[in-house]
Amino acid sequence: MSFQRPLFRHPNLPKNELGFAKADYEGTLSTLCAGCGHDSISAAIVQACYELNVEPHRVAKLSGIGCSSKTPTYFLGNSHGFNSVHGRMPSVATGASMANRTLKYIGVSGDGDSASIGMGQFVHVIRRNLNMVYIVMNNGCYGLTKGQDSATADVGSKSKAGSINPFQPIDLASMAIELGATFVAQSFSGDKRQLVPLIKAAMDHRGFAFINVISPCVTFNNNVGSTKSYDYVRDHIEATATIDFVPHAEEITAQYDPGTETEITLHDGSLLHLKKLANDWDPMDRISAASAMQKARSKGQILTGLLYINEDAKNLHETIESVPSPLNQLDETDLCPGSAVLDDLMMSLR
Amino acid sequence: METTNVNDPEYYHKVVDCQYACPAHTPVPEYIRLIAAGRYADAYMINWESNVFPGVLGRTCDRPCEPACRRGRVEEEPVAICRLKRVAADHKGDVIDRIPQGPFTPNGKKVALIGGGPASLTVARDLAPLGYEIHVYDEQISGGGMMRSQIPSFRLPESVLNEEVNFILDMGIHTHFKHYVDSLSALLPDYDAVFVGTGAPKGRDLKLPGREEGDANIHIGIEWLASVAFEHTHSIGKKVIVLGGGNTAMDCCRTSRRLGGEEVKVVVRSPFEDMKASPWEKEDAMHEDIPILNNHVPKSFEVKDGKLIGMTFDRVEAQYDENGKRSLISTGEPPVFVEADDVLIAIGQVNTFPWIERDLGLEFDQWGMPVVSKQTYQSTLPKVFFGGDAAFGPENVITAVAHGHGAAISIDLFCQEKEVANRPAPRTNLFHQKMGIHEWSYDSAVASDQRFVVPQADKSVTLKDRKLEVELGFDERTAFQEAQRCLNCDVQTVFTETKCIECDACMDVCPTSCITFTENADEESLRTQLSAPALNTDQDLLVSDTLKTGRVMIKDEDVCLHCGLCAERCPTSAWDMQKFLYNTPKAGISVT
Structure with a gap:
């Protein structure tokens, strides 16, 4: 019987700059179905945090309800966590960020949690450009309630029971671009080589970073005829570019070729090195990103990789000029500026 | 790298480090599980089949298995394999009804064994049930050889030795004790084959x-x-x-x-x-x-x-x-x-063969050692075979037992007028162990306990009596706990390429980062590119055939805990935990 992971780890496991091994970013053993794409995404988050030298106690992970929203238990066991109400993760994340903007916020949601019950929350958190990473583990079905079609199921996709979905899907990534999200990417749970640098870039991005990850439900939506199965996604995947994340501390030696490659400098000086760029696509240009999405869809392809990035937009804290330090660190002198200030204020209202 | 050929019985055998390192290839995890289950007699018989002297070896073995034990690479100390063997011997009860009992139908062949130590007794045990008339010669007053004369009683009580020596002698072996053989040529005409197991007596x-x-x-x-x-x-x-x-x-x-x-x-x-x-x-x-x-x-x-x-x-x-x-x-x-x-x-110690005439056609090398085949234990005089320390110089009891098994096969083939070099193959079995979603036929959970110490009698008592055994052996409770430290390396992680959907679940869940899906390359570069570097080149990489995405699955066998999580998290049973049983060939098994 193995409900617990053995305590032993590989003795030669490398350590990151903080002296942590990848195992230090793990959570408890997953209780999701064997082979669930969500577990791969959890592993990618673990890998990204390990490689970014993130201090686990400087991360908060938040989620709503659903298979996806169970996953924060399975990664970053030493970080803060909040498993909130169905579809309400963005509100809780906003509140948490208001109270302490110094933490890194990772929100995990699913297609039901974001595209159905939480759609209102989803659009408004984008509109406000909250500084967080928002990952949707998108399997096109309600796995927790035995696999009914969700709002992101493609029209014509066949369920395990054999019924064909008659409704148009909500394309969360296109919607995020349309709503002005400042970092939008799409990926596949079975492609860690792409997913890990995307998560790293999203964590370094200052502002709202959205990653829609197609994550096959092995139990209810991995059948022939489904458009979210491992085989279908692998056959129809098309990448905007290959992506390399170069932390700002590392010396950059490679020269890039402006024709087929580009480099994006993130706020902290880290670099995104994109190679094999898709035609007519510029990651800094919203219109080209939206049109690349439309074109791919019309060809029946799933466009993955970085879709759009804007490093110059103001995030929520900058917009509302919130106080930089966590609220629990404000003492009386910060909160009570004294009677002279009050007098000035009163005078100004006369 | 080329796809690993798991149909070669030696591939999975090598994964069972302890069994592979044991000269007699005793199926260690198999009997350790039986000890944990309290089935001491069954555990003892597995040992007895393989190494003939479980009670003796459970106290005195050189334990080549323990430095090889995978547990020693995962944490500080290997499983106390040797002392668990002793537990099986101590608690086995009466097993006499499981020991082959004569009289056996004679096959008309006579074999002389010179020396009554572990090598000769192993030959006797393997050949007697096949109908051979066995004659053991030894200059001492009873059988056991160096196990009796050189291992002190405070490490090996006489009663333990006697029981295991007598299991064999009671099979109807003709013993010639207090009989120093001073001429090989005098013996030769009377026997169909002669086995020399005289040790390194000087x-x-x-x-x-x-x-x-x-x-x-x-x-x-x-x-x-x-x-x-x-x-x-x-x-x-x-x-x-x-x-x-x-x-x-x-x-x-x-x-x-x-x-x-x-x-x-x-x-x-x-x-x-x-x-x-x-x-x-x-x-x-x-x-x-x-x-x-x-x-x-x-x-x-x-x-x-x-x-x-x-x-x-x-x-x-x-x-x-x-x-x-x-x-x-x-x-x-x-x-x-x-x-x-x-x-x-x-x-x-040195070998000495003053009693072997040098004109019989039995060649000796420049160091005075007989020229003996390492595969067949046959000397240059076809009907004379060597084993134990007498064959290749001083080693240990378990090596002598392994030689005995090999020589018995040769003597049997020789006496049946078959080709001695054409050896029977090992018998292997690979069978899946799944009982339920989280249930296997073995305890897949990995115990975190450190090695338990075997208690010893107080030296104020033991130093006064040279026959008083110092080590007390594990009690049943500690034996169970120590047995649970075994990683069950014989329960193999078997991978079926055609079932794999490359969901990465196994790679993500593996606690010791053994599994990687990657593009194929040469071994040297692969070993540095895996989820964790595979620096122990003594341990093989299991390389799959090319998968759908063009990648291969590579598993580094080095520190695999055999916890079965890869198989539990595999949605398609591409990974399966299958118990591999490797039985060394035995005399009397027909050659195919």
């Missing part, structure tokens, strides 16, 4: 000044041990020097402590770390207040008024050249005098 002497004058108090270690075992020697002087750093030296010094030696010292030429004795035997000696003086090279025996008074030694330092070859260089300090009433010389 202790090395040390010819230094004073050796002859002090002779009355200078003894050869193994001869002295035999003389104690057969009750000819009952005492030794108060001050004793034991020369040598091997296990015989440890037995000599500890026996001396029980025969009146109060200040017993082991003196060894080499540095402490280089000593040949097993670490646990050195510890046991030091525990009995026996200091080990290292880096002391004997210079002379000191004799005064015709009586030994001690020895002088040169102090040296070990220096190693770039090839690691050691030389002992004198430190230039004045020689050290160590007082002694008696000196025991335990500096090695």
Whole structure:
């Protein structure tokens, strides 16, 4: 019987700059179905945090309800966590960020949690450009309630029971671009080589970073005829570019070729090195990103990789000029500026 | 890299490190599980089938399995395999009805076994049930060879030895004890085959000044041990020097402590770390207040008024050249005098075959060793076979047993007029173990316990009686806990490419980062590119056939916990936990 992971780890496991091994970013053993794409995404988050030298106690992970929203238990066991109400993760994340903007916020949601019950929350958190990473583990079905079609199921996709979905899907990534999200990417749970640098870039991005990850439900939506199965996604995947994340501390030696490659400098000086760029696509240009999405869809392809990035937009804290330090660190002198200030204020209202 | 051929029985065999390292290839995890289940008699019989002397080996084996144990690479210490074997022997109860009982239908062939030690007895056990008429010759008064004459009773009680020797002799073996064979040629005409298992019966002497004058108090270690075992020697002087750093030296010094030696010292030429004795035997000696003086090279025996008074030694330092070859260089300090009433010389053993005529067509090499095939144990005289220390020089009991099995196969093939070099293949079985979603037929959960220590009787008692066993053995509860430390390496992670959907679940869940899906490359670069670097090149990489995405699955066998999580998290059963049983060939199994 193995409900617990053995305590032993590989003795030669490398350590990151903080002296942590990848195992230090793990959570408890997953209780999701064997082979669930969500577990791969959890592993990618673990890998990204390990490689970014993130201090686990400087991360908060938040989620709503659903298979996806169970996953924060399975990664970053030493970080803060909040498993909130169905579809309400963005509100809780906003509140948490208001109270302490110094933490890194990772929100995990699913297609039901974001595209159905939480759609209102989803659009408004984008509109406000909250500084967080928002990952949707998108399997096109309600796995927790035995696999009914969700709002992101493609029209014509066949369920395990054999019924064909008659409704148009909500394309969360296109919607995020349309709503002005400042970092939008799409990926596949079975492609860690792409997913890990995307998560790293999203964590370094200052502002709202959205990653829609197609994550096959092995139990209810991995059948022939489904458009979210491992085989279908692998056959129809098309990448905007290959992506390399170069932390700002590392010396950059490679020269890039402006024709087929580009480099994006993130706020902290880290670099995104994109190679094999898709035609007519510029990651800094919203219109080209939206049109690349439309074109791919019309060809029946799933466009993955970085879709759009804007490093110059103001995030929520900058917009509302919130106080930089966590609220629990404000003492009386910060909160009570004294009677002279009050007098000035009163005078100004006369 | 090429796709691993898992149909080669040696691939999965090698994953079972303990069994692979054991000269007799005892299926260790199989019997450890039975011990955990309290099925001691079943565990004992698995051992008995394979290594013939579980009770003896459970106390005295050199344990090549333990340094090989995967547990030792995952944490500090390997599983206490040897002492678990003893638990099976201690708690087995009466197993006589499971031991083959004669009379067996005779096949008309007669085989002589020269020497009554572990190698010969193994041959006897393998051949007697097949109908061979077996004659064992030994100069001692009873069977067991060096297990009786050289291993002291405080490590191996006589009753344990007698039981296991008698299991074999009671199969209707004709014994010729107190019978020193002084001519091979005289025996040859009477037998269809002759097996020589005479061991390495001669202790090395040390010819230094004073050796002859002090002779009355200078003894050869193994001869002295035999003389104690057969009750000819009952005492030794108060001050004793034991020369040598091997296990015989440890037995000599500890026996001396029980025969009146109060200040017993082991003196060894080499540095402490280089000593040949097993670490646990050195510890046991030091525990009995026996200091080990290292880096002391004997210079002379000191004799005064015709009586030994001690020895002088040169102090040296070990220096190693770039090839690691050691030389002992004198430190230039004045020689050290160590007082002694008696000196025991335990500096090695040599083979000697004065009783084998050199004109029989049985060739000897330049070192006086018989020319023997390592595969068939056959000498250049086709009907004469060798095994144990007599074949290739001093080794240990378990190696002698392995030789015995091999020689028995050869003798059987030879007597049936078949090709001796055409050996039977090992028998293997691979069968899946799934019982439910989280349930396997074995305890897949990995216990985190550290190795348990075997309790010992207090030395105030044991030093007074040379027959009182020092180690008490695990009790049943501790044995269970120690058995649970076994990683069940024989339950193999079997991968089926055609079922894999490359969901990465196995790679993500593996606690020891053994699994990687990657593009194929050459071994050297792959080993550095895996989820965790595979630096232990003694351990194989399991390489799958090319998968749908063009990648391959690579599993580094090195620190796999065999916890079964890969198989539990696999949605398609591309991973399965399958128990691999490897049985070495035995005499009497027909060759296909």
